Amino acid sequence: MTCQSLIGAGIPRIDGVEKVTGEALYVHDLKIQGMLYAKLKTSPYAHARIKRIDTSRARALPGVKAVLTGQDVPYKLGLYMIDRPVLAVGKVRYFGEPVAAVAAVDLDTAQEAVDLIEVEYEPLPAVLDVEEAIKEDAPLVHEDLGTYSWIKGVYFPKPGTNIANHFKVRKGDVEAGFAKSDLIVENKFYQPQVFHVPLETHVTIAKWSAGDRIKVWTSAQSPFAVRDLMSVALGIPRSQIEVIVPYVGGGFGGKAGIHLEALVACLSKAAGGRPVKLTATREEECSTLPCRQGLVARIKTGVTKDGRIIAEEIEYLWDAGAYADYGVNIGRAAGYSGVGPYEVENVKIDSYTIYTNHVFGTAYRGFGHAEFLWAIERQRDLIAKELGMDPVEFRMKNLLKPGSVTITGEKIYENTGRVDKCLAIVAEKIGWPLVKSEEEKLKEKETGKYRGIGVAVLHKAPAMPPWTASSAIVKMNEDGSVHVLVGGIDYGQGTYTTLAQIVAERLHLPLEKVRMVWETNTETAPYDWQTVASRLTFMAGNALIRACDDLLAQMRSLAASILRCSEDELEFGQEEIFLRHHPDKRLSYRQLAIGYTYENGNAVGGPLIGRGKYIAQGLTFLDPETGQGLPALDWTYGAHAVEIEVDTNTGDIEVLKVVSAFDVGKVLNETLVRGQVIGGIVQGLGTAFSEHLIYDEQGRLLTRNLVDYKIPTVKDLPRKMEVYFVETPQLDGPYGARGVAEHPMISVAPAVANALANAIGLEMLEGPLTAEKVYLAWQEKCKQ
Structure with a gap:
């Protein structure tokens, strides 16, 4: 395959053979x-x-x-x-x-x-409920909170309480907005703690x-x-x-x-x-090491009769568990993202990270967004129902578009991404709205099995401090191949394959001549902040482009002196550099890799090593009282549509079809990004249907193994999954790309719950939607 076709191509994972043959060594093996x-x-x-x-x-x-x-x-x-x-x-x-x-x-x-x-x-006395934990007489999990160290001016713990952080967003005048509203809807939602469940503990x-x-x-x-x-x-x-x-x-x-x-x-x-x-044993992975935080969300929304959201007051209570070192940033990220991808003129958000005596929480795929968007996207459907409006139409009226302003004051531009296009795609492909014939309705009533469809949208940006940076090194070997060193980690997401494609494309090399150095050592690898937040492809990709350009500049300068021409007369081809108007005058990469030797033995140049770096541009600290500022590097938008069949005789829900669309800026590797989306959807279905930590009344964890804690298996896969991509190039992204690693599992659960409501009118506000919970709620509804 030539380098010209690498960007966007579905290249198989470069680590695939080593992993399936057992040659790849993990710390478990050492x-x-x-x-x-x-x-x-x-x-x-x-x-x-x-x-x-x-x-x-x-x-x-x-x-x-x-x-x-x-x-x-x-x-x-x-x-x-x-x-x-x-x-x-x-x-x-x-x-x-x-x-x-x-x-x-x-x-x-x-x-x-x-x-x-x-x-x-x-x-x-154990504190096992976030709402109890914030009461004045609640036992303190950390009596000495005031003596701890934290990043001042970014996080705001409240010594003498169980509040590890209080993050605020204030935009407009929320009370005036409610006064102008034709309808006000208030709801309380809940999402439990869940486990990460990596294959390797x-x-x-x-x-x-x-x-x-x-x-x-x-x-x-x-x-x-x-x-x-x-x-x-x-x-x-x-x-x-x-x-x-x-x-x-x-x-x-x-x-x-x-x-x-x-x-x-x-x-x-x-x-x-x-x-x-x-x-760590699997039990220690569950009970000793961290999980995803739980969430209680209270949302009050004011709308006009024609469906415009004009005011939103939100309280997020994050169950950080016993320690909140990472959890405070989840509460912060949920605050500045907190109304979802919607333009709302008047907003008041209070996001609290709260200590309890549960297993402590940390970063988890989606970084809080899967939890709070459960609440936001469930309530969007509830509001639409109150208005007598189609849920897709209601969302379209309020989604962020070019020219919109976010709740922290960030302006949305043409190149930011298009959530409205993502929603339009999934609505069309799922067959929105669902229309049933009288015959189908009769059959549903006879069998107790009802079909329904639901939608939900999402957004997320990397949650990281303004100073986070990535760097990269590309060094050329004697044969013209290159070794690539980055400090970020490919722990299964396939990023190294995509980064290798970027290098091969930029250097005009075949992919087989690009070798990613897999073992990362802080003494030899270039610096990278962290592999989190769907940032690695964006940040390391940009750093690698600069490293490649640095390498190319060195080659151009050396070749110009050898060929006795100006640098701007040279062009690069497949593993060669040549004079544009005399293409027969050319030098191969291998001739330049470690220095060029003339016929008489004189040598010039030297080993070629390219260096690159990238740091997030323009991010700011946020105002402590209003949350105003620029918190995010790039926003990735998406949408899911789900078709389900619910059996009211048992409470079981079968997912018939999932349609998902994401604006990724530019698809760099179609196979890998599709795999990321499908994996995220299945992970999202796990939190939708079965995954949750269960404690007894004393706070002892009961779900300590994969017998009691249920994750999806191949038998739980939807019958059909369709994935679509919108490409609105990110101008500062590598080849226009933006991250999408976490996003696919966000908003899967509310799409399922919205489909359940569409099927049988059952409005579930607490996850997960276990068969038992659905069955009992249906029985209660039938009594009314």
């Missing part, structure tokens, strides 16, 4: 000479004071090399809010929180030692060597973030911390930030510098 194995002692209580920990029997067990408690590692972790201890100190704040750790010669010995550790607890190997040099191999999304956060927590210079990330078996946001790395490093230090490996 074993280092002298390595010890670690296990955790976790809390059986959601909230309790630690009165005593006796580790004497564990320390005396043969084969045990290190035992740590919170008193041994007085460090706190956090990205935006530094609030989480490496091991619990003084008290535990959630069921499953680690209180001690052991390193031993094998896993059986480590587990035996953990069982020998005695912990005496004094149970405390969290795993880390660490070695703390002499001179306080730390080397870490970890399954993580962001090696430079791990290095940075370990440095801050442990007080070790970044230059002495080396983080290595090989292949990663999925993350979905759960492997962003820092998790096991600091603890494992401390175990290594306590064991005299021997390497230590800690592999």
Whole structure:
């Protein structure tokens, strides 16, 4: 395949063969000479004071090399809010929180030692509901909140309460807007916590060597973030911390930030510098490591009788769980995105990130948008019903379009993207509106199986600080091929394949001559902030274009001196550079790669290495009182339409068809982006129908394995899925592209719920839509 056809082509994943043959090495596969194995002692209580920990029997067990408690590692972790201890100190704040750790010669010995550790607890009242947690008399999850470190002026914790952050948006005059409204609709919505469920659980190997040099191999999304956060927590210079990330078996946001790395490093230090490996079991993945935050949303919307939204007052209560280091930014992102892709003149949003004694929350695919858009898109249908208006027409009247202004004051331009086009596509392809014949209606009544269709729209932009940057290196080898180094991680999304296409296209190379360096090491890879927020293709793609251009400029300068011409007379072809008006005068890449040698032996030039960097342009801090400013680099818009059949005899819902459309700016790899969308849809269906964390009355987590926690299988796939792309080029995007990694799972659940309401008039405000919940709600409706 020639380089001219690479952008947009459906290139197979370049890591596919290594992964399906088992050649790809993950941290799970790694074993280092002298390595010890670690296990955790976790809390059986959601909230309790630690009165005593006796580790004497564990320390005396043969084969045990290190035992740590919170008193041994007085460090706190956090990205935006530094609030989480490496091991619990003084008290535990959630069921499953680690209180001690052991390193031993094998896993059986480590587990035996953990069982020998005695912990005496004094149970405390647990806070298990966000609405209860914000009451004045609620028990405090963090009594010492005021002593923590956080990014001042961006996050606003309230010491003496369970509020880790309060983010505000104010636009226009919301009370005046309600006064002008012909109809006001108020609703309360709920979304539970859910698990990430990557195929590969969290795993880390660490070695703390002499001179306080730390080397870490970890399954993580962001090696430079791990290095940075370990440095801050442990007080070790970044230059002495080396983080290595090989292949990663999925993350979905759960492997962003820092998790096991600091603890494992401390175990290594306590064991005299021997390497230590800690592999989370599936139960620990569920109960000890983070989940997606839950949400209670209250929305009050004022509209005119012709369907214009003129005022919206919203309160988001985010269940951060026990710690909110990452969760505060989810509450912030939900605030500035908080009305969805709609133009609303008068807005008041209060987004609270709230501590509870649940498993702590972190980034998850969609970064809060799947949760709050459940509320927004459900209520859009409820409003349309109250107005007697078609839900698609109602949305079209209010969607952001070129010339619109967002709730933070950002103007939408022609190149920003078109959510209205996405909605138009899915509505047409699903067959909107659904019209049933009398015969079909009779059959539905006889069988208890009813069809319905629903729509929902979405938007999201990368949630990241203004200063986040990416960099890239492209170095040419002797044969004219290149090795590409980036600091971001491909943990299954296929980004490295797309980045390789960008490099091949820019350098006029066949794809097989572009080699992505898969293992990322902070000592050799160029810097990248984090692989989160659907930003890697956009940011690293731009950095790579600049690195390629730097490489091309070096080649052009060298070739000009060799061919004795001006640089502007030269052009690049397939692996060659030539004189435009004398195309027979040409040089191959391999002739220039490590320096050019004349016939007499003289040499000029030298190894070709291109460097590139990219930093987000124009982003600002937001006003603390109004939320006004520019929070987002680029917005990706989309829409889903769903056709379902609900069996009122059982409450089961079968998804017959899903149609999705996204404005991605430019399709860089049709196969991969389609795969991203389909995967996101299925993940969204999981949260729509079955996925949720369940606790007992004491706050003990009950869904601790994949038997009790249900995720979709191949049997749950829709009968048909159609994916469409709108291409409104992003002017500052690589070849016009913008990110779409998270977006496909956003708004799937409300589209399903809207289809359920369309089918049988059942208005569900709480997820997930389990068969039991649907059946009982239907039975209750039939009694009315």
